Amino acid sequence: MSDIESLCLSGKGITKIFGIGDNKTIAVDHVDFEFHEGEIISIVGESGSGKTTFAKMLLGLISVTEGEILFQGKPRDIKSHKNRKEYWKGIQAIFQDPFSSFNVFNKVDSVLLDCINMRGGRKLPKEKKFEMMTEACSFVNLKFEELTNKYPFELSGGQMQRLMIARIFLLKPKILLADEPTSMIDACSRATILDMLLKLREETNMTIIFITHDIGLAYYVSDTVYIMEHGRFVELGEANEVILRPKADYTKRLISDVPKIYEEWDLNTI
Template sequence: MNRDNVLIDAKHLTKVFGYGLQKTTAVHDVNFQFHEGEIISIVGESGSGKTTLAKMIMGLLGETSGEIEYKGKPRKLRSHKDRKQYWKDIQAIFQDPFSSFNIFHKVDKLLTDCIKLQGLTLSKEQQFEKMKEACSFVNLKFEELYNKYPFELSGGQMQRLMIARIFMLHPKVLIADEPTSMVDACSRSTILDMLLKLRDENNMTIIFITHDVGLAYYVSDTIYIMEKGQFVEGGPAEDVILRPRHRYTRQLISDVPKIHEEWNLA
């Protein structure tokens, strides 16, 4: 991780939904700096605002106030061209893999779209090899999957396919929103190992959005604790989890021995 290389710099981010008496502030005055190659976890219970914040970072939701700088410059998302360029660098894996794919498109179409997004001109044979390599990385056989629809695959296969897309796209930033919540413990460990391997090979920044304190402690360089739309605590993972200062953080990690047991930590 390069602490000197700030990739995403957020200043006073706020997101308000609705108006008047129906107004809800989902994210309030949030500040952070994410660095190249860093693994960050944003931890909070349901309704804390963490998924709204993830969508703001992704560029799927606009901020009510505040700004996000990317690579030292205010990001531009006004035009389709701007958004397409931004999404080359920033990709996401969501909790429900089936909601992320068009159910009417077969696997080969889903992966071919990755090649198109990169603007690559490849022969059919080159495309096949690229898709085969991506599937092999996540322990899937492209020859057995390419002609299938998403609904013909298991949840674990779909999550791996999402990681295969990331392998093909080589983004600078990956937002992983509860990426292991719908798979069993064995698949969870495998998926995390794949993501960490991608980070190591591509110096990719990974932002985990999770309610799972154990996962955050296991994978992260930096942890932010989010409550009611605000960061109430943040810092190096060990400091936040082992020496919590805020009462909400202490509430979340009141069963620290369980964390050690579940993730086989000393």
């Protein structure tokens, strides 16, 4: 497959400016990017560097001040509500705070049923829907029977994160955007969740975009890394290349904050 054919999401000169005059913030400043099918990309940068703003533009949750985003090689048209809904079948997100991602008045089964309906399964027999929900829960090591009558706020942080992945399992978007998905959970569940996401990519060839402060995580999971500083991509490329042989001073500084990578690096180079 050629590069163009596998192009999933791309953009040139993408910019977001909040406010006007003295209150102006250039949150994302003329960034170029090309994400391909099945690629795992990490966007790494310090707090305030523009990561979430960039993610929100990709999702179409906020407008783009300048530049154009292409979805599967074509200009994205999400002006109408109908087109936006269609676009969101292709791109889904897991956010920093899972509590904000669910409607608090919807029980777990209706959260999952919504996903089946969104994928055109509204008319499927009840038993089939039950089977799909059970399968999605077991994919993330949750027991559907134990959750079915609960509201999302009755779940633990880790269970909620896993429920979000179960939703993605049912929705099967082309692109998954995960903004600090593992910040709420301990290191052990974190590894499990990352492995689930990687498994999902194996099964569906999903493109996964991770947004994180953690360059160690980027090294572990991604094919490609984009380093973001003050709204710009100061360095990008193959994860090994960028992290083991960083060129930009900013990348070097991010790496020096994570002694673990240096240890791995030493082991790899002995």
